[in-house]
Amino acid sequence: MLPVVFLPGIFGSVPLLWGRWSFGPSIWYYKPIIQAMKDSGLTVEIAYYGWWENNLLSARKYLIPAIDRVLKSNKEDKVIIVCHSMGGIVARSYIQSDFYRGDVERIIMLCTPNEGSADAYYPWEGGQVPPSPYDDFVNMLYNGFIWMISRITGKPITYNLIREYIPSIKELLPTSDYGSYLFEYRDEDNFPVFIPQSTMHEKNDYLNDLNAKVEIIKRRGIDVFCFNGKGYYTNKYIQVDTETDRQEGLWIDGKPMAEIRSKMGDGTVLASSSRYVFDSITLNTSHMGVLKDGIPYLLKQLDVKKLPAVYAENIPFKGYLAYIIDKASSCKKLLRDCYDVLGRFEWGVMSDQSELLLEIPSPGRDMYLYTYNSNGSAQTDLKLRDVKAGCHRLVIKNVRGFKPIIEFK
Known part of the structure; x- marks a missing residue:
């Protein structure tokens, strides 16, 4: 090559x-x-x-x-x-x-x-x-x-x-x-x-x-x-x-x-x-x-025969359910590909209750979490202040016709 x-x-x-x-x-x-x-x-x-x-x-x-x-x-x-x-x-x-x-x-x-x-x-x-x-x-x-x-x-x-x-x-x-x-x-x-x-x-x-x-x-x-x-x-x-x-x-x-x-x-x-x-x-x-x-x-x-994994440097997800950003955004709507200083996030399908592990690489950051119901019409925003570094458990409960419920631990 x-x-x-x-x-x-x-x-x-x-x-x-x-x-x-x-x-x-x-x-x-x-x-x-x-x-x-x-x-x-x-x-x-x-x-x-x-x-x-x-x-x-x-x-x-x-x-x-x-x-x-x-x-x-x-x-x-x-x-x-x-x-x-x-x-x-x-x-x-x-x-x-x-x-x-x-x-x-x-x-x-x-x-x-x-x-x-x-x-x-x-x-x-x-x-x-x-x-x-x-x-x-x-x-x-x-x-x-x-x-x-x-x-x-x-x-x-x-x-x-x-x-x-x-x-x-x-x-x-x-x-x-x-x-x-x-x-x-x-x-x-x-x-x-x-x-x-x-x-x-x-x-x-x-x-x-x-x-x-x-x-x-x-x-x-x-x-x-x-x-x-x-x-x-x-x-x-x-x-x-x-x-x-x-x-x-x-x-x-x-x-x-x-x-x-x-x-x-x-x-x-x-x-x-x-x-x-x-x-x-x-x-x-x-x-x-x-x-x-x-x-x-x-x-x-570039004619690469075998594609390597796409690198997400900062926040690896196990499951794709939400967006995390580190400051308030004027675009509070369904975004299918959202990029910012923390990394890459994709929209995914929620079941009635889903759980994922979220790794925060550095402490002391204010972040917003956005989630949506199955058709994207009901949104829940959760502000996370001064988040500690480490692995956190995130539970998202989807209630049909209503805003999703977020539990961040």
Whole structure:
């Protein structure tokens, strides 16, 4: 099997001392997929990169050396690139470039914004985190890294800070293929009017150019396959106010007032943007959840004959009856695949009374437990405060037509 080079997404590479790198806080999402590939007998080289830099620079500065390392150690002449989110733009930047060396057999992209993402509008034009109905892990990382950059540089957190130190975010803005995504209400007609991208000040010229030359991938004989996510409300259109005074370029294309969201996305990237013109599969999963949900499908794409166990690092279940999360969620509804910092949970069928063992790996966490009756219409929420580490017994009693009863010991 050809060796694999793995490219993480934005915020997924953290530089350490003496030239070393790590996934940083994202390790809880990336470690299972890396381990699954390695346990399948694949050689995996992680191409950490400076996600704050332009994607073309990242391809030359970080991706090429990673390819060289794994080819040298495996005595092969080609690699397979597996990439998540922005990592797919870095991979495309390389294989579509004039310095491509013919050393990539295929690319597998996981929720890459090939047509951009409306979420990028908020930090690029206003220095703000995009609004989300979820407790978004990517937004949490954004806040943390921006705070660090602000402290290191001594500059306030504004859109100018983003443009000076993270120019790559502009390369995530919606492309022409995405279509017009800003609209406003004019006069008294109370009718939305979309703003053509051609009239906007800030456009994604880089990705537009990359997409205009996408046919070069096929001419170079590189196979591309995409994993798309759906089932999570994703910002698709943004209502803006273009009459607001623009101070020094702030919200130069309009100040956001509201959003229109679609469930045909992973919470960050629309499935249509990820799919673009490539062969793909769409899973019911989130932007970070694809890193676990996609494992068996990814291994099949990599021609692995024997699939290893999917790794659930933090909380192993004996039975699948509920969801555990570590903070209040705004999505109190039936979720078939819920991901968070604690691990992976699936919906399962309850009998009249079911019992499972729940292992809590670390103490002192506030958690919520959600359970549902057989048709998902009656929900019971149980808040667990300052949970002790160890193995706990959970009994769920299902009474037909009523909310389930939870006993946590």
